[in-house]
Amino acid sequence: MDKASDEVGEMDVADEFRVCPGCEYQRGFHVSFVKPAEKTDALRLVLICPGCGDRFDIGKSI
Numbered sequence: 001m002d003k004a005s006d007e008v009g010e011m012d013v014a015d016e017f018r019v020c021p022g023c024e025y026q027r028g029f030h031v032s033f034v035k036p037a038e039k040t041d042a043l044r045l046v047l048i049c050p051g052c053g054d055r056f057d058i059g060k061s062i
């Protein structure tokens, strides 16, 4: 299995972000929670494509 990419692309989400723009995988994404560099309790939500491993930041934190 390939190592997932460490690069994170930023995406604007219209109504739904389900299809990977890199490989066109259509069944949604895995999620990862990333601790940001700045001091905060919030975690950044990153989507990971199960098909190609590309990572996407949709600008949301939890």
Ligand SMILES: [Zn+2]
Binding pocket: 020, 021, 022, 023, 024, 025, 049, 050, 051, 052, 053, 054
């Ligand atoms: Zn993909």
